[in-house]
Amino acid sequence: MMDAIQILRQLKEKGIRFTPQRQAILEFLLSTDTHPTAEEIYHHVKQRFTGMSLGTIYNTVKMLKEHGYIMELSYGEMSSRFDGNPENHYHIACQKCGRVFDYNRSFPDLEQEMESHQGFQVQGYRLEFFGLCSACLQAVDTVKTAEAEAE
Numbered sequence: 001m002m003d004a005i006q007i008l009r010q011l012k013e014k015g016i017r018f019t020p021q022r023q024a025i026l027e028f029l030l031s032t033d034t035h036p037t038a039e040e041i042y043h044h045v046k047q048r049f050t051g052m053s054l055g056t057i058y059n060t061v062k063m064l065k066e067h068g069y070i071m072e073l074s075y076g077e078m079s080s081r082f083d084g085n086p087e088n089h090y091h092i093a094c095q096k097c098g099r100v101f102d103y104n105r106s107f108p109d110l111e112q113e114m115e116s117h118q119g120f121q122v123q124g125y126r127l128e129f130f131g132l133c134s135a136c137l138q139a140v141d142t143v144k145t146a147e148a149e150a151e
C-alpha cells in the first residue's frame, strides 16, 4: 500500500499541490480504521495546524476521493465518513453510537455469480450491516437489568 507521501507525489504529477496540511489529513486517514467524519479529521489535524479550516478538510477529502485514494461512506443527512482504504471491503455500523467498523472478507463467488448469470461486471460495491456494537449492546443490557431490578 502507498503511503501519504507517495500518493501526494502522484497527485503532484497531475498538478495538485503537495501541502503539509494535505499530508497530515491523508496520513491520519491511512493510519486509522475508525472511518472519521470531516469534523473528526479536523479536530485531529488542527492540533498540528492551528490555522487549518474545516473547508480545507472538505476540499482535501473530496479531491482524494475523486482520485480514488479514499472512500466516502455517506449516510443521508448524517455526516459522511471517510475511509483510507479504497479497496472493496464491507462495514458493520452501530445504529446507536454511529461507529463504523471494517469487516474484511470478499465475495468472489457472489461477484462471479452476478457476472455469469446477469452479464454484469462488478466494479465495486458497498455493503453495510446495521446493528448494535458490543459496547452499546452491553449498555442496553445494563439498562434492562436496572429496569428489571427497579420493578
Ligand SMILES: [Zn+2]
Residues within 6 Å of the ligand: 094, 095, 096, 097, 098, 099, 132, 133, 134, 135, 136, 137
Ligand atoms: Zn455502538
Ligand SMILES: [Zn+2]
Residues within 6 Å of the ligand: 035, 083, 085, 089, 090, 091, 101, 102
Ligand atoms: Zn472501511
